[in-house]
Amino acid sequence: MKFLATNLPGVVVIEPRTFVDERGWFMESFNQRCFSKGLQDLGIPAPESFVQDNQSCSKKGVLRGLHYQRAPHAQGKLVSVTRGAAFDVAVDLRSTSATYGKWFALELNARNKKMLWIPEGFAHGFLALEDETCVNYKTTRYYNKEAECSVFWKDQLLGIKWPRLERYLLSDKDKNAPCLSS
Template sequence: MKLTQTDIPDVVLIEPTVYEDERGWFMESFNEQRFHAELQKLGLPIPRPFVQDNHSCSKKGVLRGLHFQRDPHAQGKLVRVVRGAAFDVAVDIRPDSPTFGKWVGVELSAANKRMLWIPEGFAHGFIALEDGTEFLYKTTDYYAKECEGAIRWDDLSLSIDWPKNVQILTSEKDQQADLLNTVTFGRL
């Protein structure tokens, strides 16, 4: 597996080693020892163990996010697309971070098999680029409704460059999310 730091160094793009022949292909989608070793090579901290897997399916244009959980149930996420394609975004919401309010976005797809490691302290969202896009991710803490938070996907202060060639469909909850400058990030 190859790990590459993004413009926000704590967010890491992961390209698994894929073995392919006339029969098809094989890859390790997760290996804790290798993942930890590669993070250490980059000087990044080892995350808490993954405790929950989530799987969603979205029509083209569905935008989910920007979601996060506050302490004591903040979540790191290892995300990937297993069917279709998505434009995936992580926003730094760590108030003391030099990259606070900055975002990175990458295309994840079943075809490119790439993954994104998003540590605790980030809001996360994606837009499905194809019908039937299946998104699978591991989290370092359990979902806790009382700790959930969201930032509007179209917050002008973030200036996220979402793909323009899709008609966006969001939930009512995501449409009513807070702006970055009004969100409380502290421990509940």
């Protein structure tokens, strides 16, 4: 696996090795030892462990996010797409960080097989670019409803450059999320 640092300290793009032959392809999608070493080689501490796996499947235009959980339930997330394509976004919410309010995005899809490591202290969201976009994410803490929070996806302070689509489908929670400056 190749581990690539981003403009947000702690957020990492992971490119797995894929073996292709006439039968199809094979890849190791997660290996704790490799994951920990890849992060440590970039000077990033590895999380203790993953405790929960989540999956969603979305129609084209579904926008989920920007979600996070408050401490002590803050989650690190390892995000991948196994079907379709998603514009995946991480936003730095660490108030003492030099990159507070900055964002990083990339397309995760079933073809490029890239993954995104988003540590605690970041909001996460994605826009499904195709029908039947299946997103998987491993989390470092269990979901806690009382710690659940959101940031408005079109917050002008953030200025995220979302891909233009004919329409966006959002939950009421995401439509009504507060802006970061609120």
